[in-house]
Amino acid sequence: LIHGDKVVYNVGSRGIALNKKTGSLKWKTGTGTSGYATPVPYDHRGTEAFIMFGSSSAYGVNAATGKQLWSKSFKTSASVNAADPVLYNGKIFLTSNSRDGELIELNGTSTRSKWKNRNMRIHFNAGVVIGDYFYGADGRVERGKTVRCINMETGETEWTKSGIPCASITAADGKLILLSRTGYLYVAEASPSRFTQLAKSKVLSGTCWTPPVLANRSVYVRNSRGTLYKLQMSEMVVDPQPLAVHITGSRLEFSWPAKGDFILESTYALGQAADWGEVGSGTAKEGDRHVVRVRPSAAQQFFRLHSE
Numbered sequence: 001l002i003h004g005d006k007v008v009y010n011v012g013s014r015g016i017a018l019n020k021k022t023g024s025l026k027w028k029t030g031t032g033t034s035g036y037a038t039p040v041p042y043d044h045r046g047t048e049a050f051i052m053f054g055s056s057s058a059y060g061v062n063a064a065t066g067k068q069l070w071s072k073s074f075k076t077s078a079s080v081n082a083a084d085p086v087l088y089n090g091k092i093f094l095t096s097n098s099r100d101g102e103l104i105e106l107n108g109t110s111t112r113s114k115w116k117n118r119n120m121r122i123h124f125n126a127g128v129v130i131g132d133y134f135y136g137a138d139g140r141v142e143r144g145k146t147v148r149c150i151n152m153e154t155g156e157t158e159w160t161k162s163g164i165p166c167a168s169i170t171a172a173d174g175k176l177i178l179l180s181r182t183g184y185l186y187v188a189e190a191s192p193s194r195f196t197q198l199a200k201s202k203v204l205s206g207t208c209w210t211p212p213v214l215a216n217r218s219v220y221v222r223n224s225r226g227t228l229y230k231l232q233m234s235e236m237v238v239d240p241q242p243l244a245v246h247i248t249g250s251r252l253e254f255s256w257p258a259k260g261d262f263i264l265e266s267t268y269a270l271g272q273a274a275d276w277g278e279v280g281s282g283t284a285k286e287g288d289r290h291v292v293r294v295r296p297s298a299a300q301q302f303f304r305l306h307s308e
Contacts, residue, residue: 006020010053015050029068033055058071101122116155134149148161179211181207185199206223210222253291253293267302
């Protein structure tokens with residue numbers, strides 16, 4: 001973690017900090033065993049601090065000195081504390097695939113448990129908090145196939161989506177961007193009501209554990225072999241407004257406002273293989289909307305409404 005004039009590592013008992021320009025030592029802690037999580041910066045009663053996830057405990061340390069501020073025992077199988085601690089309304093959520101997830105509250109040098117249960121047990125990727133809800137991949141990376149939304153106030157499950165192997169998750173613009181272990185990229189609504197998938201595409205081969213990274217309207221994805229792809233998000237998501245879709249038998253009916261320079265387009269693949277073409281045959285004006293009825297010609301076909 002680069003923080004101010006320091007680069008901070010989660011090594012040793014409770015971390016070490018170096019000058020980011022010279023590499024000289026700023027502070028260090030003991031020679032105990034660290035966890036695998038990244039240091040997480042937070043405000044400790046007006047003082048800059050870091051949360052360090054050790055092999056069997058979480059710690060708060062002063063950002064300037066490395067002095068321990070608090071500790072919370074968190075022992076797990078094989079001492080794998082790998083998911084980054086998550087901040088929520090001044091509280092901290094700790095999770096591991098081999099121990100119940102727990103929301104803790106700080107009280108000076110001590111901690112107090114707010115809730116603890118098995119609803120969100122994450123192995124590696126920490127997930128995301130949006131409002132009062134947390135979205136994450138429950139289960140061990142080799143076997144887990146569940147994405148879940150929980151209420152951070154209560155710890156209760158809002159919804160569960162199975163069949164997405166150990167997804168890593170990023171969020172932006174009210175959307176979840178998920179990369180599965182098997183290389184499928186999903187886009188879904190970030191809603192506590194239900195899992196609503198907007199797009200899905202096979203973008204990588206091999207094993208994928210790295211979270212997707214969003215920058216400049218593009219998403220970057222990589223696998224364990226180091227293959228890195230840049231994908232245009234405009235090719236991944238169709239904005240549900242102003243396009244309306246209805247299913248009638250084996251046909252899809254698309255409609256959109258007649259006012260405006262909109263074109264309905266289709267492709268059979270996403271990512272670099274996308275070849276968008278206009279769906280113009282059969283378009284008619286009905287009232288104040290354009291309408292086209294399509295019988296999909298392949299097992300997988302994607303549509304978008306494009307503005308010229």
